[in-house]
Amino acid sequence: MMVGLTLLLTGVLLSGILLHKANQNEACVSTPAERPNFIIILADDIGWGDLGANQLRQRANNTPNLDLLALQGMRLTDFHSPASTCSPSRAAILTARYGVRNGVTHNFAINSVAGLPLSEVALPWLLQESGYYTAMIGKWHLGHCGPYGPTSRGFDYYLGIPYSNDMGCTDVPGYDLPPSQPCSAGPQGEPRYCLLHEAVYCRVGLPLLENRSIVQQPLDLWTLTLRYRDAALRIIHTAKQRKQPYLLYVAMAHMHVPLAPPPASPSTNVMDGGLDVYAPSLREMDDLVGALKRASDETDRDNTLIWFTGDNGPWEKKCQYAGSVGPYTGMWQTSRGGGSAKQTTWEGGHRVPTVAYWPSRIPANTSSNALLSGMDIFPTLLSMAGLKPPGDRRYDGIDATDILLNGGHTGHEFLFHPNSGAAGQFGDLQTVRAGKHKAFYITGAAEACGGDRGTQQLHDPPLIFDLGVDQAEAMPLDAGMPDYQEVLGKVTKAREELLWDIATDQSVSVADYTRDQTAAPCCDPQRTSCRCPGLT
Ligand SMILES: *[C@@H]1O[C@H](CO)[C@@H](O)[C@H](O)[C@H]1NC(C)=O
Ligand SMILES: *[C@@H]1O[C@H](CO)[C@@H](O)[C@H](O)[C@H]1NC(C)=O
Secondary structure (H helix, E strand, O other): OHHHHHHHHHHHHHHHHHOOOOOOHHHHHHHHHHEEEEEEEOOOOOHHHHHHOOOOOOOOOHHHHHHHHHHHEEEEOEOOOOOHHHHHHHHHHHHOOOHHOOOOOOOOOOOOOOOOOOOOOOHHHHHOOOOOEEEEOOOOOOOOOOOHHHOOOOOEEEEEOOOOOOOOOOOOEEEEOOOEEEEOOOOOOOOHHOOOOOHHHHEEOOEEEOOOEEEEEOHEEEEEEEEHHHHHHHHHHHHHHHHHOOEEEEEEOOOOOOOOOOOOOOOOOOOOOOOOOOHHHHHHHHHHHHHHHHHHHHHHHEEEEEEEEEEOOOOOOHHHOOOOOOOOOOHHHHHOOOOOOOOOOOOHHHHHOOEEOOOOOOOEEEOOOOHHHOOHHHHHHHHHHOOOOOOOOOOHHHHHHHHHHHOOOOOOOEEEEEEOOOOOOOOOEEEEEEOOOOEEEOOOEEEEOHHHHOOOOOEOOOOOEEOOOOOOOOOOOOOOOOHHHHHHHHHHHHHHHHHHHHHHHOOOOOOOOEEEEHHHOOOOOOOOOOHHOOOO
């Protein structure tokens, strides 16, 4: 791709000076404070329609703090997670590369021995090397063993869970369908992650890690938000003392099941014959975002970028515990069966609510419909920090600084959505955005609420939708029409170019997805349910 090659060439020239450790004399440079702080907030399984500001007619406003962020910042309305499942999306955000380059094409498991390939260079590492303080709070899901954990990939500090909050038993299950596996259960009916385990390992509750140590197991989901908030606020408030700009990456447990809204929430009410759990959970997430914003506003308001986005769309099969896709309903698919959100390349799978806020720099109360991706966070942050990405590899993300700060409109000319479970090979780039058009060479559905899975179909020539008039992806263009032919010509060429670019990329990594029961993080394997001593 043009952008990748440009970065490559620029990077080759500069690579000699890029990878130096931060110069110890840097404190003597007159303008160190001008490098901005970055707070990246990633929600889990959130829907485009969950953001109040994204809804034309607001039914209920469950995101007042995010709406304020949008009112004082910029809403990015055509922003996409780089994949529609967890590990691939997070890997692409931190490397600015599609899964077929960085190696992460599907999720890691509790007992995965490895993670994001060590040959990949992660954003926090580059910022750390240049003198940033880097901290991560929340879900990592890029490998938890040895050199794969967050503190080995460029984070000075880490507090969080190594993978999704449904990957392990809990004593008191939150709201999930089917319900989370209780830790007291016997070997029958163990969760699917336990297939390779001894019974004792099946009872591993989810651990909470600080740096490299397990500090709690099983995890208390009900106090997790508070712990995350306390740790994040401490990092923001102590930034001035450290005299370093910082990267704070907060990958929230919200809105992934099991949901665990505050137990005494006065707003929890009975709706449609069932407990309304999603809305109070969304409000709790929004409260956390609000707390981060206020702390940042109080400390270094004009020098801090806050960028909120999601890792993929709602997990539709979780029924009332899944978020809203808004108008992006994927009707071509749903009318033929199956779900069209998380794990699919339908809009509901990867168009995520996104807001960028930087009071002195990003114009308030604005929105941009530039075609952007979570992969763009990496080059954009580096650019804002005055850094260049290493020139020994190719990138798929683009620098969005001009859009955020200067009223620019130029996003991706083409953006590919990898298959993340619904159709074809993991990672295959068979769905292409070209402007407002979107071409599918393969379609597939995720499991819908009720269990319907739909079927996979190949399309040659591809199905092409015009999102400008058809947000629901209901009616593909007639293949005989001239505009179909024009888009087909463009996407065919773009695909060939990308595949060639990847085929000739010397820096492609391969992830090791080997599993081994000893890889499951466990406080004390001698104790039932892997409990930490003193936490029985
Ligand atoms: C985590 O690691 C950082 C960096 O090595 C260190 O400063 C901090 O004290 C550690 N925190 C804990 C709780 O171990
Ligand atoms: C924000 O922008 C909208 C749409 O342009 C406008 O209607 C609204 O009045 C603005 N709000 C503020 C507080 O400026």
